[in-house]
Each structure stands twice: as structure tokens, then as C-alpha cells.
Amino acid sequence: MLSLENITNAVHEWLNATLNPTLALLSEFVIVGVLAIALFAVLGLSLVLMERKVAAFIQIRLGPNRVGPFGMFQTVADTLKLIMKEGLTPDGADKFLFNLAPYIVMIAAMMLLAPIAFAKGFQIWDINIGVLFLTAVSSISVIGILMAGWASNNKYSLLGAMRSGAQIVSYELSAGLSIITIVILTGSLQISDIINAQANGWWIFKGHIPVLISFVIFIIAVTAETNRAPFDLAEAESELTAGFHTEYSGMKFALFFLAEYINIFIACAIGATLFLGGWMPFHIGHWEAFNHIMDFIPSSFWFIGKTFFLIFLMMWFRWTFPRLRIDQLLNLEWKYLLPISLVNLLVVALMAVMGWHF
Amino acid sequence: MFIIDYIKDIFKGLKSLLTGMKITGYYFTHHKEIITEQYPDNRATLKMADRFRGEVVMIHDEDNEHACTGCSACELACPNGTIKIINKFDVNAEGKKKKAIDTFIYHLELCTMCNLCIVACPTDTIKMEPNFEHSVYDRSKLTKVLNRPGSKIKAGVE
Amino acid sequence: MFEELGTTAEGDMLINIGPQHPATHGVLHLVMTLNGETIKKTEPHLGYIHRSIEKMCESLTYRQFVYVTSRMDYLSSHINNHGCSLAVEKAMQIEVPERAQVIRVIMDELTRIASHELWWGAMAMDLGAFTPFFYSFRERETITDIMEETCGARLTMNYICPGGVMMDLHPDFQKRVKSFIALFKSKFDEYNELVTGNIIFQNRMKGVGVLSKEDAISYGCTGPTARGSGVSSDIRKLYPYEVYSKVQFDEVLETGGDSFSRYMVRINEMLQSIKIIEQLIDNIPEGEFQAKTKAVLKLPKGEFYQRVETARGELGIYIVSEGGTTPHRIKFRSPGFSNLSALGHMVKGSKIGDLVATMGTLDLVIPDIDR
Numbered sequence: 001m002l003s004l005e006n007i008t009n010a011v012h013e014w015l016n017a018t019l020n021p022t023l024a025l026l027s028e029f030v031i032v033g034v035l036a037i038a039l040f041a042v043l044g045l046s047l048v049l050m051e052r053k054v055a056a057f058i059q060i061r062l063g064p065n066r067v068g069p070f071g072m073f074q075t076v077a078d079t080l081k082l083i084m085k086e087g088l089t090p091d092g093a094d095k096f097l098f099n100l101a102p103y104i105v106m107i108a109a110m111m112l113l114a115p116i117a118f119a120k121g122f123q124i125w126d127i128n129i130g131v132l133f134l135t136a137v138s139s140i141s142v143i144g145i146l147m148a149g150w151a152s153n154n155k156y157s158l159l160g161a162m163r164s165g166a167q168i169v170s171y172e173l174s175a176g177l178s179i180i181t182i183v184i185l186t187g188s189l190q191i192s193d194i195i196n197a198q199a200n201g202w203w204i205f206k207g208h209i210p211v212l213i214s215f216v217i218f219i220i221a222v223t224a225e226t227n228r229a230p231f232d233l234a235e236a237e238s239e240l241t242a243g244f245h246t247e248y249s250g251m252k253f254a255l256f257f258l259a260e261y262i263n264i265f266i267a268c269a270i271g272a273t274l275f276l277g278g279w280m281p282f283h284i285g286h287w288e289a290f291n292h293i294m295d296f297i298p299s300s301f302w303f304i305g306k307t308f309f310l311i312f313l314m315m316w317f318r319w320t321f322p323r324l325r326i327d328q329l330l331n332l333e334w335k336y337l338l339p340i341s342l343v344n345l346l347v348v349a350l351m352a353v354m355g356w357h358f
Numbered sequence: 359m360f361i362i363d364y365i366k367d368i369f370k371g372l373k374s375l376l377t378g379m380k381i382t383g384y385y386f387t388h389h390k391e392i393i394t395e396q397y398p399d400n401r402a403t404l405k406m407a408d409r410f411r412g413e414v415v416m417i418h419d420e421d422n423e424h425a426c427t428g429c430s431a432c433e434l435a436c437p438n439g440t441i442k443i444i445n446k447f448d449v450n451a452e453g454k455k456k457k458a459i460d461t462f463i464y465h466l467e468l469c470t471m472c473n474l475c476i477v478a479c480p481t482d483t484i485k486m487e488p489n490f491e492h493s494v495y496d497r498s499k500l501t502k503v504l505n506r507p508g509s510k511i512k513a514g515v516e
Numbered sequence: 517m518f519e520e521l522g523t524t525a526e527g528d529m530l531i532n533i534g535p536q537h538p539a540t541h542g543v544l545h546l547v548m549t550l551n552g553e554t555i556k557k558t559e560p561h562l563g564y565i566h567r568s569i570e571k572m573c574e575s576l577t578y579r580q581f582v583y584v585t586s587r588m589d590y591l592s593s594h595i596n597n598h599g600c601s602l603a604v605e606k607a608m609q610i611e612v613p614e615r616a617q618v619i620r621v622i623m624d625e626l627t628r629i630a631s632h633e634l635w636w637g638a639m640a641m642d643l644g645a646f647t648p649f650f651y652s653f654r655e656r657e658t659i660t661d662i663m664e665e666t667c668g669a670r671l672t673m674n675y676i677c678p679g680g681v682m683m684d685l686h687p688d689f690q691k692r693v694k695s696f697i698a699l700f701k702s703k704f705d706e707y708n709e710l711v712t713g714n715i716i717f718q719n720r721m722k723g724v725g726v727l728s729k730e731d732a733i734s735y736g737c738t739g740p741t742a743r744g745s746g747v748s749s750d751i752r753k754l755y756p757y758e759v760y761s762k763v764q765f766d767e768v769l770e771t772g773g774d775s776f777s778r779y780m781v782r783i784n785e786m787l788q789s790i791k792i793i794e795q796l797i798d799n800i801p802e803g804e805f806q807a808k809t810k811a812v813l814k815l816p817k818g819e820f821y822q823r824v825e826t827a828r829g830e831l832g833i834y835i836v837s838e839g840g841t842t843p844h845r846i847k848f849r850s851p852g853f854s855n856l857s858a859l860g861h862m863v864k865g866s867k868i869g870d871l872v873a874t875m876g877t878l879d880l881v882i883p884d885i886d887r
Contacts, residue, residue: 059646059647060654061394155529238539319646320375322640322716378710380709473668486668
């Protein structure tokens with residue numbers, strides 16, 4: 001059967017057969033880099049389009065429908081426009097930091113791509129501390145946001161950046177704690193181990209209510225971490241116009257915009273990997289025939305499907321709820337999510353020790 | 359007791375959030391509720407209300423005759439100088455001079471569609487048309503002459 | 517010197533909200549003194565959309581000046597026209613036919629619902645929920661369609677004129693209003709489920725922008741802003757005009773004084789308006805829709821005052837006549853101006869997010885404040 005794993009292996013063997021090992025490794029780097037950037041571009045375009053379509057249908061509108069069939073090339077046209085726009089640097093801004101900030105946010109988003117398993121055996125870097133790597137690198141992007149807000153020499157931007165700093169730092173705690181529940185159950189930080197542990201059932205089913213709770217907390221926390229409504233205080237359109245990227249235009253703005261959507265994708269991909277079994281197909285106990293049919297669906301489809309389901313969930317949140325206030329946002333984290341996830345963590349630890357999960 | 363209230367709070371909050379999501383979810387899945395009108399595409403079927411005030415026109419019959427006596431009641435009624443009437447003197451069959459309209463100038467760009475001129479007109483010769491597509495590239499094109507060239511007043515209208 | 521740097525002498529941050537800002541719904545300019553996110557002082561700067569409507573009215577005749585008032589509070593244009601017409605009728609002692617009175621009241625209440633619908637959507641948008649805006653506009657669209665059919669315009673109708681109304685009702689009017697009432701009632705629960713009951717929304721609104729009863733009176737607040745603080749200020753009840761004395765409806769009062777109380781007042785006012793329309797829509801008397809008046813109206817010498825309840829509060833029309841065909845002086849007492857003056861007091865000490873929530877419930881229409 002044609003699978004991504006076979007293709008990567010074939011390419012790897014062919015490169016090693018034709019080139020010496022160093023060159024083969026270097027060319028693999030190049031291929032992976034090009035593929036990652038291509039994935040970014042495609043993801044950015046499709047997620048923006050998806051967001052606009054989801055928003056439109058929820059708001060009883062049609063959404064983009066003029067450029068291409070069903071408006072499919074609308075985002076391409078928008079990107080072309082953004083590329084051609086002048087990237088203004090405001091007077092009085094810290095020019096170096098101002099121009100650096102979007103790249104830091106972008107690079108942080110790109111680095112997160114490394115340990116994610118897109119399909120069976122299709123992973124850039126199966127690092128043995130995969131989950132730790134993800135949580136660690138995802139906090140870098142806040143530096144970019146703070147930098148952008150500070151360097152813009154704009155009070156709206158500064159307020160937005162400070163809000164974002166407080167928000168991301170606090171929500172990382174509960175996101176991390178809910179990730180740890182899965183690490184406890186699996187006993188490994190490696191992404192491939194976590195996925196393999198779900199071969200006989202996804203954690204969200206195997207782990208009973210405690211894992212369900214940590215899944216809900218995870219979704220709330222990553223929504224906050226990616227600065228999406230109802231936690232979009234860093235942008236807060238009706239309060240701070242556009243928050244930390246008020247002064248950005250052209251391609252520099254596009255990088256922030258793209259990074260936001262890539263971060264959503266990665267956050268949802270982590271959620272799908274940890275709780276919904278990554279590329280593992282959906283199996284029900286001993287229904288052999290059903291399980292067999294499910295196995296026919298390629299593993300990459302499973303992964304993408306689960307990820308997009310979670311992305312849709314986040315979009316659904318965004319277009320339903322009003323925004324929280326900054327003190328309520330921190331209250332929610334420190335008074336509700338953190339205590340609950342701490343207690344939940346203890347329960348999961350007990351469950352893992354006693355072997356109460358399936 | 360504190361713990362019970364705390365948990366109750368959480369569940370009440372979650373429930374209210376889920377009711378909201380139920381509504382948006384309903385509209386997401388029911389596309390027949392979409393109310394968008396795709397305007398330039400639906401020109402053929404788009405029907406404005408009969409009374410919609412789009413612009414002032416002068417009613418002409420098939421003989422190119424109108425009922426405007428040039429009394430300039432509309433000009434006086436207009437709050438912002440949209441209408442300008444220039445009169446002339448016709449000589450009728452009996453050799454008598456009679457006041458008649460020469461040019462009925464209507465500045466669409468100044469008009470606020472307040473309908474006061476229509477109400478003021480004693481012979482009901484002007485009316486509002488439901489035409490709303492007025493955009494032009496040159497502002498001077500919005501200054502219109504309402505009486506058609508060669509038109510004359512209907513017989514019997516005083 | 518400090519102001520140039522954007523800080524005050526105490527090191528607080530000065531920030532301009534507006535004149536171009538998504539939350540001010542127009543060209544309102546607020547100069548805010550912030551300590552971090554906490555508001556220390558709010559100073560509204562007006563004048564960005566001043567069109568000198570009062571001065572303009574002095575050169576227009578009594579028939580003409582009515583249409584200009586549609587441009588003040590454009591969301592309750594019918595009610596503005598109504599007030600002006602009432603003032604002129606009061607001065608000239610014109611008896612308005614019963615049919616015209618009923619039509620006027622129905623139109624007023626439809627306008628009030630349309631205005632509150634827009635406010636509801638825009639306020640949810642201020643709080644970051646974008647979807648309610650589209651749902652409320654769907655129902656508002658039905659009202660504007662009804663207006664378009666009968667009055668000929670959708671926003672600045674100029675339908676109510678001294679002596680009655682300009683045209684008779686459209687034959688479909690009653691049928692369409694009834695279908696609107698049915699539609700509105702079926703969708704009203706949706707509003708409450710989507711926004712009113714939402715825990716985030718309630719937390720954002722409750723205890724925010726508190727205006728006590730005494731302050732509401734001393735700032736001269738009227739309309740839902742005052743009624744949210746427990747001040748009975750409904751002109752339709754206190755100084756009934758037209759057929760308001762004959763219909764059954766309740767003055768909605770809340771005692772909280774916070775943003776949520778003002779929100780609930782407006783939400784419940786929509787239901788009261790529906791109640792008024794339901795009582796009148798089947799009982800429109802036959803007869804003339806306009807009193808017989810002269811083409812040129814001449815007011816007797818004197819001063820005349822008429823107040824009406826717009827969607828935002830009390831609108832006062834004060835005409836000084838010298839006996840000619842144009843007014844000597846006209847003064848409008850607009851509800852938005854007094855309500856805005858209380859803003860600085862209401863938001864002092866709260867966060868920027870609260871400013872938006874408070875301003876949203878004041879339901880400011882900037883052309884109404886500036887004229």
C-alpha cells in the first residue's frame with residue numbers, strides 16, 4: 001500500500017545510494033525545509049479560508065465566493081495583495097526589534113513542527129523529549145509578541161503585548177499540566193510512544209473522566225495561548241484596535257497572521273496526538289470488521305481529520321463567545337483551571353499507578 | 359459547601375456556553391437560513407418597494423406631454439436647493455402670452471429624498487422612482503433636466 | 517511637556533480612544549488617563565460631526581426643518597420627526613386625525629425595536645462576539661423593509677410631518693407587521709440564549725459602570741440609561757402624547773444601575789414595544805391620515821416645548837417663534853449628550869474592557885450628541 005512512510009524510506013535509500021552520507025543528510029534537510037515551508041503556506045491559506053467560511057456560515061452569510069470556485073483563491077489573492085503592500089516602520093519605533101519580532105514569532109511556530117507525527121512513520125524528528133520540546137518552544141512566541149508591542153511605540157500595542165504576556169505565561173501552566181496527565185499515563189515524553197500507546201484505544205476513551213477533563217482544560221488553555229477569541233485580549237479589536245500588531249502592515253503583518261494560524265494548527269495537532277490518538281484509526285473493541293475498514297483509511301487522513309475537527313471547535317468558540325476581561329481571564333486560570341488540573345493530575349496519577357485505565 | 363458551590367458554578371457556566379454553541383452550531387449546519395443577497399447577480403429578480411424614493415422624475419405621457427405649469431412650488435418646498443425651475447413665456451393660439459416651463463433642473467447630488475417636492479406639487483407631475491443605481495464617475499452627470507426635450511404642457515392643465 | 521510624551525505629570529498614560537476607533541461607533545474622541553489598564557479619568561471631546569443642525573433649522577420653514585432632524589439620532593428618525601411635528605402642532609393647535617396618531621405610534625415603536633436591535637448587535641460586537649450582530653440585523657432588516665414599503669426609505673424616513681403622516685399606510689402594512697411580530701417572538705429566545713445567559717457576558721456586564729440613582733438624576737440621564745438605575749423617566753408614561761395614554765404597557769425599571777441592568781431594560785423594552793404594536797395594529801381607525809393644513813405653516817409668536825421618548829431617552833424640541841414662517845431659534849435637548857456626560861463618572865477606576873462594556877450600554881449615537 002502506498003503510504004507516506006514508504007515514500008520517505010524510498011527517498012532516503014535513494015539519496016544514500018547516490019550521494020555520500022553527509023550530502024544525503026544535507027539534501028534531506030533541504031527537502032524537509034522546503035516541505036515545511038510549503039506546508040506552512042498551504043496551511044495558512046487554507047485555514048484562513050476555513051475560518052472565513054466557518055464564520056460566514058455561523059453568521060448566516062456566504063463568505064468569500066468570488067475568487068475561484070467557492071472563493072477558494074480568495075486567500076491567495078489576499079496574500080498577493082499583502083506581499084505587494086509597503087511594509088511601514090513607524091517613526092519612533094525601535095527599528096531593529098520592530099522588524100525582528102514577526103520573524104521570532106514565525107520561527108517559533110516553525111520549530112514546533114519538528115516533533116509532530118503527520119502519519120505513520122512520517123515525522124521530522126522523533127525526539128525522545130517531544131512533548132517537553134513542544135511546551136518549551138511554544139513559549140518563545142510570547143517574546144516576539146512582547147517585542148512587537150514594545151517596539152511599535154504605540155500605546156495600544158504596548159497594552160496588547162502586556163496583556164498577551166500575562167495571558168500566555170499563566171495559561172501555559174494548565175496546558176502543561178493537562179499534557180502531563182497523558183505523559184503519566186503513557187510513561188514517555190516521546191510522541192511516537194504516546195501514539196503507539198493508543199493503538200488499542202484513544203486516551204480520551206481509555207482515560208475515563210479525568211482525561212476528558214484534562215482534554216477540556218487543554219482546549220481552553222491552547223485557545224488562550226494562541227490568542228484566539230474569547231481570549232483574544234492581545235488583539236481585542238473593539239478595545240485596542242489590533243493590539244500588538246496595530247502598527248504592522250504588508251508582509252510583516254502577514255507573518256503574524258500566518259503564525260497565528262500555524263500556532264492553531266500545531267496546538268490542535270498536539271491535542272489530536274495526545275488525546276485523540278494522532279494518526280491511529282478509530283477502533284472499537286472487538287469489532288474486527290469495523291476495525292479493518294477503519295484501517296483502510298490512510299493514517300495521514302486520520303491525523304488531518306482529527307486536527308481539523310479540533311480547529312473547527314476553536315473556530316466555533318471564536319464566533320460564539322464574547323471576550324473576557326483581563327482580570328477575569330486571569331481569575332479563570334488561577335481560580336478554576338489550575339486547581340482543577342492539579343487535582344485532576346493527582347487523580348490521573350492514582351489511576352496510572354493502580355492501572356484503572358483500559 | 360464551598361466546594362459544592364464552586365462545582366455548581368462551573369457546571370452552570372459550561373451549560374450557558376454550550377447553549378450558545380448550540381445556536382451557532384444550528385446556523386452552521388442549516389444553510390437555508392443564509393440571508394445574503396448577491397446584489398449585482400440578482401438584479402433581474404431584485405424588486406424595490408413601489409414607494410422607494412430613489413430619484414425625482416417627471417411624468418410624461420406617450421405624446422411627450424407633462425403637467426408641469428412651472429409654478430415652482432417644488433422649488434420653494436425643497437429644503438436644500440435641489441430643484442431649479444426656469445420659466446419661459448409661450449404664445450398660444452389666441453396670441454396670448456402664457457407662462458410655461460423651459461427647464462426643470464434637478465440636482466440629484468443634493469437631493470435627500472425627503473419627498474417634500476412631491477407633496478407640494480399641485481398637478482402631481484413629479485414623482486419618486488425606485489431607481490437607486492446612481493453612481494457615476496463625473497458629478498456633473500447627476501445634474502439632470504427632468505422635462506424631456508420637445509415636451510410641452512398637457513392641454514387643460516392650469 | 518508631559519502631554520507631548522503621552523504621560524501626565526504623575527506618570528500616568530494618556531491615550532486617545534477615537535475619533536477613529538472601533539468601539540466608539542462614530543467620531544467620538546475620548547482622552548483617557550490610564551494607570552496600567554485602570555482608568556483614572558475620561559474626557560469626551562466632541563465636535564467631530566457637528567453640522568449645526570440647530571442653526572440650519574432657523575433658515576428652514578416649519579415643514580422643511582422636520583426632515584433635518586432625521587439626521588440627528590438617525591436610529592430613531594421617526595421619533596425625532598414625531599417630536600418636531602408635535603411641537604409645531606402644539607403651537608398651531610392642529611388636531612391630528614386619530615388614524616395618523618395610531619400610525620405614528622406604531623412607527624415609533626417599530627423604530628424603537630429597530631434601534632434596540634442594532635444596539636444589541638453592536639454591543640455584543642464591542643464585547644468581542646461578532647455573530648449576534650448578524651442575527652439582530654436579520655430581524656432589523658424586516659423592519660426596514662416594512663419602512664421602505666410604507667415610507668419609501670429605510671433610515672431617514674421623513675414620514676411623519678406636521679399635521680399627520682405624509683402618505684397612507686401601504687396595503688400590506690398590517691400583514692407584514694404581524695409577520696414581523698411572529699418572527700421576532702420566535703427569535704427572541706435565541707438572543708437570550710446566545711448573549712444574555714452567557715456566563716462570560718454576564719461577568720463582563722454585572723457590576724460594571726455603576727450609576728447610582730442620585731447620579732443618574734444629577735447628570736440628567738434619561739431613557740434606558742436612567743431606567744437602569746431605577747429612575748422612572750419614560751416620557752410615554754409621564755407625559756403621554758398621542759395614543760400612549762390609551763395603550764397598556766409597562767415602564768421597564770431595573771435597580772442595579774450597572775451595565776447589565778441597562779442591558780435588561782433595553783431587552784425588555786423591545787418586548788414592551790411589541791406589546792404596544794400588538795394592541796394597535798388591528799385597531800387602526802379609518803379616516804384621514806393628515807389634518808387639513810395650509811401649505812405654508814406660520815407659528816404664532818411664542819415659545820414652544822415638546823418632549824418625546826426616543827430609543828435613547830428624552831428628546832426635547834424647543835422652538836422660539838417670532839410669528840414668521842421660519843423659527844427664530846430651535847434647541848434640541850438630545851438624550852445622548854446627557855448620557856455621555858455620565859460616562860466619565862461610570863468608568864472611573866475600572867478597566868479598558870469595562871469602558872467598552874459601559875459605552876455599549878449607553879447606546880451612543882454620535883450625530884445625536886453633536887448635532
